[in-house]
Amino acid sequence: MTNSCCFQDLTGIFLLSESILYTELKxxxxxxxxxxxxxxxxxxxxxxxxxxxxTLLERRGRLPQHTYLDYSITNLLAAVIxxxxxxxxxxxxxxxxxxxxxxAQDNWPSVLFAMAGGVVLSLGNLSTQYAWAFVGLSVTxxxxxxxxxxxxxxxxxxxxxxxxxAEILFTGVGCFLVxxxxxxxxxxxxxxxxxxxxxxxxxxxxxxxxxxxKTMKENRDQVKSMDxxxxxxxxDKVQAGTAVFLIELxxxxxxxxxxxxxxxxxxxxxFAGVCFSxxxxxxxxxxxxxxxxxxxxxxxxxxxxxFFYFSVxxxxxGIILNITFLYxxxxxxxxxxxxxxxxxxxxxxxxxxxxxxxxxxxxLQFMGGQAAGYAAADAVQAxxxxxxxxxxxLFGEYRKSSPRxxxxxxxxxxxxxxxxxVLMASSGHRKQ
Numbered sequence: 001m002t003n004s005c006c007f008q009d010l011t012g013i014f015l016l017s018e019s020i021l022y023t024e025l026k027x028x029x030x031x032x033x034x035x036x037x038x039x040x041x042x043x044x045x046x047x048x049x050x051x052x053x054x055t056l057l058e059r060r061g062r063l064p065q066h067t068y069l070d071y072s073i074t075n076l077l078a079a080v081i082x083x084x085x086x087x088x089x090x091x092x093x094x095x096x097x098x099x100x101x102x103x104a105q106d107n108w109p110s111v112l113f114a115m116a117g118g119v120v121l122s123l124g125n126l127s128t129q130y131a132w133a134f135v136g137l138s139v140t141x142x143x144x145x146x147x148x149x150x151x152x153x154x155x156x157x158x159x160x161x162x163x164x165x166a167e168i169l170f171t172g173v174g175c176f177l178v179x180x181x182x183x184x185x186x187x188x189x190x191x192x193x194x195x196x197x198x199x200x201x202x203x204x205x206x207x208x209x210x211x212x213x214k215t216m217k218e219n220r221d222q223v224k225s226m227d228x229x230x231x232x233x234x235x236d237k238v239q240a241g242t243a244v245f246l247i248e249l250x251x252x253x254x255x256x257x258x259x260x261x262x263x264x265x266x267x268x269x270x271f272a273g274v275c276f277s278x279x280x281x282x283x284x285x286x287x288x289x290x291x292x293x294x295x296x297x298x299x300x301x302x303x304x305x306x307f308f309y310f311s312v313x314x315x316x317x318g319i320i321l322n323i324t325f326l327y328x329x330x331x332x333x334x335x336x337x338x339x340x341x342x343x344x345x346x347x348x349x350x351x352x353x354x355x356x357x358x359x360x361x362x363x364l365q366f367m368g369g370q371a372a373g374y375a376a377a378d379a380v381q382a383x384x385x386x387x388x389x390x391x392x393x394l395f396g397e398y399r400k401s402s403p404r405x406x407x408x409x410x411x412x413x414x415x416x417x418x419x420x421x422v423l424m425a426s427s428g429h430r431k432q
Contacts (some may be wrong), residue, residue: 039368044420046361048386050354050392051141055132057347059253059395061335064129065325066344070351071358072318079311080358086367095299102305109293110286114306117282118313124275125314126321126359127268130331133255134265135187137391138398140272141384142183147273148280149176153423155281159290163178165426172422175415182412183384185274189405190398194246197400200244210431240396255331264331283310283366311359385416 050071057067097105124144131140152249153173158167201349239245250258257265285291286306301309326336388409391397398409 033328035367039364043361043364043368044383045386046357046364047388048141048383050136050357050361051128051132051383051387052390053350053354054129054358055137055391056394057350058129058133058255059249060347061252061254062344062347062351063254063333065103065322065329065333065336066130066341067347067351067354068126069341070348071355072315072322074313074352075318075359076311076355078356078363079308082363083304083308083362087308088173096302097299099302099305099308102299102302105244107294107298107299107301110289110301110306111309113282113293114286114301115313117279117286118281118310118315119317120275121310121362122278122317122321124272124279126318127272127275130255131265131268131272131364133253134175134257134260134399135269136190137395138384138388139183139187140265140269141387142186142416143180143266143269144273144276145384146176146180146183147270148276148277149173149419149423151274151277152280155277156284159281159284159288168422169426172419172426175419175422179412179419182408182415186405188409189408190401193405194402197243198246201247239400241399241401245396245399255333279310280365285309286310287366305362307366311362322414340410385413385420388413 054067058064083099092098092101287301287303288302
């Protein structure tokens, strides 16, 4: 009798513990303002770093089609990891179904919004890969990010039922507009500086090949750090910012830019900016169903499920376009093939890393946006702060430029710091 009572007591304790466990353990969602800001800051770091990696590979001579195919694989992998970890934590409920449960639900209107967001993001990312060569990493990121904020943040503000503080939010948008003007001025000033360097070099050197050799010899040992263009340590690297540096870079890089109109790069950049401005509002509609496209009783897509569909469409578009570009390249790039791509291991690890950084960066941005509002989450569009840092440190952008260029560059970065702070301060809290 005593043993039976003890057994019943232990069974009761076990069932009670299990009940408490299932009650407490639920799907992990970012719900606090602090958690949302942390997500946005991490997203800012990741999304500002992966463009620098792809730029590095292009400057080493790797075809952008090969790089983007590698990038697409791990970008999708990041979404799968997020879906099967955060999306499967805890017990599935009616209002917050787990990832696998939601795959079988009738939520196709929201799925299509998520996939539309993935399509425009893929087009934007693919475009910027070419724009970086023509316009430069820093200025490309400034222009695309600012277009994203001006258009995308305004759309998200109204889609989010104005949960962000308008007077603060649109002050931040204004700061981004000022930064765009400063960024354009930086590009104009730096382009003039480079033209002056090349013109001076050309007029001073009657025998071009002899002069290049002489200048490289004089600059030998001036830059002995890691040679980021060739991937190894070299004392033969010319001094960053010189005319010889620009000429040698043009010889090595995959996308040749000398003699081509800057309008091409600017047109690609503006097209990418418009694409970027649409993907976040599309994702917002996918997770919050502001237009009431779902049938009654069907739960909204969780951020993890929406991000999965978003990444699948991003992957499909990237694969289709880049396989096409292997055989029908644009901008006078050399033809390639699937066989050549599969055999190209030079820089593949870096490309795979870039895909992971972009995938996790986008996931963190959406997780923060679900809590604090997608308009505030667009603060990660201050990623040119990070990209400019990498551009200066890794690629020698703006080395040996004029004082005017340095003043404009400093002003642009300062305005971006103000802009991201203001946008984060505008974050509200979504009603559950």
